[in-house]
Amino acid sequence: MLYFDNAATTYPKPEQVYKEMDRLTRECAVNAGRGSYKKAENASAVINETRKKVSEFMGAENAEDVIFTSSATEAANRVLRGYGFEENMTVYVSPYEHNAVMRTLEALRKEKKFKIKVLETDEKGYLNLDDIEYQFMCDEPDFVCINLASNVTGYVLPAERVADMAKEYGAIVLADAAQAAGNIEINLKETNIDILIFAGHKSMYGLFGVGGFITNSRIFDRDKNITPVIFGGNGEDSLNLELSERGISRYEVGSPNIAAIGTLKTAIDTIEKDLSGTQERENRLLKYLIEKLEDIDGIHIFQKPETEEEFQNHIAVLSLGFEKYMSDDAGTILDGEYDIAVRTGYHCAPLVHDVIGSKRYGGTVRISMGQFTTKEDVDELVAAVRDMR
Amino acid sequence: MLYFDNAATTYPKPEQVYKEMDRLTRECAVNAGRGSYKKAENASAVINETRKKVSEFMGAENAEDVIFTSSATEAANRVLRGYGFEENMTVYVSPYEHNAVMRTLEALRKEKKFKIKVLETDEKGYLNLDDIEYQFMCDEPDFVCINLASNVTGYVLPAERVADMAKEYGAIVLADAAQAAGNIEINLKETNIDILIFAGHKSMYGLFGVGGFITNSRIFDRDKNITPVIFGGNGEDSLNLELSERGISRYEVGSPNIAAIGTLKTAIDTIEKDLSGTQERENRLLKYLIEKLEDIDGIHIFQKPETEEEFQNHIAVLSLGFEKYMSDDAGTILDGEYDIAVRTGYHCAPLVHDVIGSKRYGGTVRISMGQFTTKEDVDELVAAVRDMR
Incomplete structure (x- = not known):
């Protein structure tokens, strides 16, 4: 074939990824972050090393800005559903958005009644920055969703430029890097993108089972602005029925998928060379x-x-x-x-x-x-x- | 250790599980359910064979009653958040519930203002069925969450008895089988349990990355009663911003984790013998x-x-x-x-x-x-x- x-x-994936999957599953796949024993601490270390690797690869300010989810789809849902959309808001999307973003946004729009507008394009379908500037002037953006690269045509969108323009109105910018991460260089902390979504199993060459979102802590307060959507045990403060107000454990609940997360580090190692x-x-x-x-x-x-x-x-x-x-x-x-x-x-x-x-x-x-x-x-x-x- | x-x-997991993980990841791990090529069809077949295996293992009426998620925690969230709780409802929980259920329920309670009550126990902490009967009489149940087996003490709760009692009031019963599946026999279709949550990586001996919920289609209309919470692409009707009204694709969105799902079949094969x-x-x-x-x-x-x-x-x-x-x-x-x-x-x-x-x-x-x-x-x-x- x-x-x-x-x-x-x-x-396929690089051979190192298959090997590391096997090793991690056989040697490390206990329940990270909860155990009072060495192997559980090792599992936690594997996850945090991957967090660091992903944050460096994407140019995040801190490793703690990276939240792992089981997929980019889950990440998009948790970010959008966790964000406080309101009736009077205008949300712009590029015409290149994936249904992980579009269907989620449409479900929220029905509930919250905000407006969704599509960013203008030229005759070739490329974003037209002049027209977009005019769009923003006529109807100020509160939130902008922009795909970094189209999964249909391969077009790399001028997301950073759009983010700069949106930020002049104080809008929040969500960039979908599912298709782009591993294909184009991303340096999150130097952009006006607030939130970045990634998929491990596409051009980052990791396995199914890991994705996530990264927030730009220089300009966006994740813990305040993204309410948890998925609740559960996190090995922390178990008697408390509420999740903590701040930190990774506010979002990462349930047993982490150590093999999927850990192999993502190996995968990035192989591609970043x-x-x-x-x-x-x-x-x-x-x-x-x-x-x-x-x-x-x-x-x-x-x-x-x-x-x-x-x-x-x-x-x-x-x-x-x-x-x-x-x-x-x-x-x-x-x-x-x-x-x-x-x-x-x-x-x-x-x-x-x-x-x-x-x-x-x-x-x-x-x-x-x-x-x-x-x-x-x-x-x-x-x-x-x-x-x- | x-x-x-x-x-x-x-x-560890049974050797067959590690081997099948390696085989599936190397040979089959393309994007199931979307491709017009043989390997993608194979991947879909692997998933559907696992669906059939899980449904038989749990005694579901149909394979299509099984919805895969990335974890039991995600399953609990999607079921509870997708269910239409209302202000005047009374929700009973056993004192053995896990935070995947309790924290989710508490977050929903704050929003929807329903009542949460704890099922009565005797001096040893075992559920007291007489007292529960009286509880139900005094304050009729609308929804009951019951853990099939405690992850703390190993106690196997009389969930089927409680479900029978709850069903007399027309209540919906959610059973958490995260700890129980693979340890106790479950024959869902012969119970009054409406919804069952399972984790692949515990006593079912599968990998991290797969769990799900199974609905008892004999008594519960899943598609009508559980609104989707996670939206995204499912390779179906892509131009439609809404998910379909019925069927598995209403819930299973995003790229399925073929290795985690497929190895669950192998895992069940090894334990059911x-x-x-x-x-x-x-x-x-x-x-x-x-x-x-x-x-x-x-x-x-x-x-x-x-x-x-x-x-x-x-x-x-x-x-x-x-x-x-x-x-x-x-x-x-x-x-x-x-x-x-x-x-x-x-x-x-x-x-x-x-x-x-x-x-x-x-x-x-x-x-x-x-x-x-x-x-x-x-x-x-x-x-x-x-x-x-």
Whole structure:
């Protein structure tokens, strides 16, 4: 099988990640943070080392700014549901938001009656900063949700610029780094982003079972502004029916998933060694893929990067439309006839398809590459696409 | 290290579980339920086979009654927060509830203003069914939370009897099987329990990262009565900002943790082969442990089973108090001097300590056994306790 679904989850993982999973599960997987014995203390140490590693990797101010959850979806829910939205607020979203954000926000909107507005884009679907400036002027933002990179087209959004603009109105900025973390450099403490969501199992090359949110403690008071949504035991002050007012234990309740959390450290160790090299390599592959696809008739590339600047603003994710096939059918043929795994359809991103015009294809055929994708893989994919059209 | 903290999490796991974790992570860990390719379909199949296995193991009516979450804590939160509590309701809890239930309920009580009452116990701390009958008569139950087995004393609560009594008033019954599943037989469809919560990583011998809730579809309409709390992508109807009205995808959103879910099937395979044999063996060990501890002065056993019937109503968890030491100190000595791992303190169970009188010891020293605990381990533990007192 040729795997081109790395935007869903990177596969395979680096060998070190599998090995560390095995080691941690066999040697350390007791209940961290609660025990009065050495192995439990070790488990806690593994978690805190990962916390430190994640905070450094994302440029957080302090390790304690990182809260682990079981997934980015859970993180988005806990942040949004825990934030005090009110009726008179205006919440802006980019059209690139994932349903982890959009469905959660929509459920809250129904309850709290705030307004949701979509950030303006240009004819190519890129955010239009001038228009956004005007939008903010006409209807001041209270909260902005912005995806750092699209899981559909690979577009890297100018999130920091939008955050700067939003911050002039005192808005809170939530950035979804599920797709971006591991692909683009993030230095949270130097931005006006208040809250960052991440997924361990995508381009950070960790396992399923860990994600989280990181707050920018320089500008955002997490403990005051995000009310806990998930309650439970945390091995702390057990007789108290309320969670503590401050600190990690306000959010991290229940038995931590030591293997998923601990292997994330290993995963980051493997990718941070040559992050820019990998980024360049994947960008070259993307260019190569696009060059090859351009020769083929009957194929549409959504939001195709053309200039060098546009390439710099794309991660190695590309969406196609086949004139001859609806996207799901194209995926079935690629799988059945060529043993090539792509993702097809709407990719849990509800707003982007109007922007890029992919609805008439039934969504897109998404090709997403990772650190194990080779030029030969791309050649094989292109040959299959040529064969199909 | 001698491990006596199996009530926190069983450790180690059966070798088959480690092997299956490695296999699934290496061979199957793509994004299930969304792909149009074979490996994604395989991943979905793994999840659905586990769903079937869990449903059979717990005696659910249908496989589709099982909803996977990342933990029992998350399951408790989603069930309680998703249920429509109202101001005029009376919610009963046993004094054995864990903070995953109690803290969640308390947070909801503050918001919704319903009443929480504690089920009556006798002088030994066992539920007093006559008194409970009278309680229900005086203040009719709308909702009852009952732990199937105490994580502090090992007491197996008469949950089915209480459920029968509650059902006469039309109350909804939530049973917490986090500690019980894998230790006592559960046949959900033949009870009046509406909702059952389980943890994969305790006596079911699975990994961290999987738990869930199972609804008794014979008497409880899950999709109507439990509103989703966590929103996100589920690979289904992506353009729709709302989750579907019915079905598993109403609750299971985000990327499923294929390794944690899939290995739970393997774990159940290993334990169900000789479940009653293991139960008998652990019960014999518990008896042996108690016999040996009884000879030692300066030790108090909380809620000590004495009659054969009481032993039948105890899983292999025992709580001690040392006259000479506060519980945390006793745990530190057991670890430091004897390399024995126990859990000390209040065990995330806020109400039980008044019932069993353990507050003056600073909680309890909890000894919890598992399928890998041997008679020799117990001898070594008893020798250490004798040495210490």
